[in-house]
Amino acid sequence: MTSPKQGQGTSQGQGMSQGRGMSRRGVLRRGLLVGAGAVGGGVAGGAIGADVADAGSATRERTEPFWGTHQGGIVTDTQQHTVLAAFDLTATNRVELVALLGAWTSLAGALTQGQAPTVPIYAPPTAAQRSAYADATDASSAADSGEATGLGPARLTITVGFGAGLFSTGGTDRYGLAAQRPAALVDLPRFPGDELVADESGGDLFLQACADDPQVAFHAVRAIARIAPDVATLRWTQVGYSPSNTGGTPRNLMGFKDGTMNSNAHPPADLDATMWVGAEGPEWMRGGSYLVYRRIRIALEHWDRLVPSQQEQVIGRHKDSGAPLGRHDEFAALELSATDPHGTLLIPAEAHVRLAAPESNQGAVIVRRAFSYNSGTTPFTERWPPWRQALEYNAGLLFLAYQKDPRTAFVPIFSRLAITDALNQFTTHTASAIFAVPPGATAPGDWIGRTLLAP
Numbered sequence: 474m475t476s477p478k479q480g481q482g483t484s485q486g487q488g489m490s491q492g493r494g495m496s497r498r499g500v501l502r503r504g505l506l507v508g509a510g511a512v513g514g515g516v517a518g519g520a521i522g523a524d525v526a527d528a529g530s531a532t533r534e535r536t537e538p539f540w541g542t543h544q545g546g547i548v549t550d551t552q553q554h555t556v557l558a559a560f561d562l563t564a565t566n567r568v569e570l571v572a573l574l575g576a577w578t579s580l581a582g583a584l585t586q587g588q589a590p591t592v593p594i595y596a597p598p599t600a601a602q603r604s605a606y607a608d609a610t611d612a613s614s615a616a617d618s619g620e621a622t623g624l625g626p627a628r629l630t631i632t633v634g635f636g637a638g639l640f641s642t643g644g645t646d647r648y649g650l651a652a653q654r655p656a657a658l659v660d661l662p663r664f665p666g667d668e669l670v671a672d673e674s675g676g677d678l679f680l681q682a683c684a685d686d687p688q689v690a691f692h693a694v695r696a697i698a699r700i701a702p703d704v705a706t707l708r709w710t711q712v713g714y715s716p717s718n719t720g721g722t723p724r725n726l727m728g729f730k731d732g733t734m735n736s737n738a739h740p741p742a743d744l745d746a747t748m749w750v751g752a753e754g755p756e757w758m759r760g761g762s763y764l765v766y767r768r769i770r771i772a773l774e775h776w777d778r779l780v781p782s783q784q785e786q787v788i789g790r791h792k793d794s795g796a797p798l799g800r801h802d803e804f805a806a807l808e809l810s811a812t813d814p815h816g817t818l819l820i821p822a823e824a825h826v827r828l829a830a831p832e833s834n835q836g837a838v839i840v841r842r843a844f845s846y847n848s849g850t851t852p853f854t855e856r857w858p859p860w861r862q863a864l865e866y867n868a869g870l871l872f873l874a875y876q877k878d879p880r881t882a883f884v885p886i887f888s889r890l891a892i893t894d895a896l897n898q899f900t901t902h903t904a905s906a907i908f909a910v911p912p913g914a915t916a917p918g919d920w921i922g923r924t925l926l927a928p
């Protein structure tokens with residue numbers, strides 16, 4: 474059995490941030506190495522880091538590993554910001570797809586290590602194809618857009634996923650991959666209460682960019698989207714955040730600590746058993762994982778009408794400490810059969826943690842990596858007396874759950890939650906997607922997807 478840290482592999486260690494306290498000399502030396510072509514994959518680079526070597530920049534200078542057995546951004550300590558992006562593929566053949574994934578990988582590798590890249594133009598459009606990305610002179614700029622200059626890598630990670638549409642779409646096997654679709658990449662069923670917006674769900678390709686600076690995360694998605702104008706088009710994006718966790722487990726918008734158990738911060742002991750695809754999966758997915766994404770809107774106005782003790786009955790944990798009801802320590806084990814002197818269950822039968830815990834789901838485990846989102850307000854009008862009109866928050870949780878096999882993890886767990894979870898009174902799932910997240914690119918020159926497309 475491997476520990477969580479060992480489970481991630483030597484070059485993709487959880488919390489293995491590099492560059493903490495890096496000296497000016499170290500920063501400059503890295504810049505020279507980059508200039509000397511230390512980065513493979515055809516990305517020309519200079520060092521953004523050299524601009525930010527001043528005191529106080531240590532946080533910005535921190536990097537997370539990119540090359541390794543597993544992709545970064547899965548068990549990596551949660552960064553404070555995320556930008557999620559899904560793409561529809563328009564590549565007409567496999568050669569274009571291979572070139573795209575190679576270019577994405579080398580650019581992602583450079584960006585995560587803090588190098589200012591020249592953005593390779595994938596396929597300058599012809600006059601007939603000219604898209605909004607091309608300029609009026611038939612040439613496209615290969616210059617970086619520049620908004621992340623001076624911001625450092627800020628622990629940027631970029632994680633790439635494959636949706637069902639990569640393998641076949643509308644019954645068409647566009648890239649000769651239909652037979653390779655893993656059985657675990659299921660079409661998620663429609664769950665009770667789902668109110669999914671189709672245009673903000675699904676996608677053939679997926680990017681999860683996480684960083685401790687919002688503009689670094691956005692820049693990464695923007696740069697990567699830019700090199701795919703005629704082979705992959707943006708389908709949806711979503712922006713989320715997680716408060717600094719220096720004070721312990723971060724709190725979600727409901728005010729509760731979120732991530733105490735079965736999260737990337739406190740993962741299950743054996744990641745090979747719960748997270749990484751092994752010999753039971755297709756060869757090309759070994760070392761990869763599966764991601765289920767749900768955008769979950771929370772009726773904050775409704776939630777705020779409950780006193781904290783009522784809220785605690787819904788979640789099954791104390792609001793202040795995060796401990797299971799009846800306990801004092803956040804990390805105390807859930808005692809699902811514990812009762813008060815009257816014989817009443819301490820953790821109610823319909824409490825969220827009771828229903829979600831592995832103990833209630835034949836051991837099924839997901840590893841959560843949650844971010845809050847806040848997209849302003851939307852108007853709300855009652856069509857019945859007293860005809861109230863108001864603005865409601867459009868806010869909630871970007872629920873990201875990694876697992877070895879969704880058929881034995883997210884699907885059975887949420888099938889039950891969707892029916893009986895007390896939390897359902899306050900939540901609505903408005904977007905959904907599922908992706909196969911292949912293993913990492915092992916070294917410069919390797920690329921994400923090689924195990925599928927060029928084994």
Ligand code: HEM
Pocket residue numbers: 725727729730731732733734735736767769770771788790807825826829830831839869870872883886887890896900
């Ligand atoms: C807006 C939606 C949600 C909110 C606000 C929320 C909040 C929470 C909170 C506060 C906890 C307790 C602290 C912790 O262990 O992290 C928790 C635990 C958990 N939640 Fe959620 N959750 C949401 C949706 C979901 C969904 C959709 C699933 C899965 C299908 C899920 C699965 C879990 C699991 C597995 C645990 C850990 C249970 C344990 O082992 O103790 N949650 N959630």
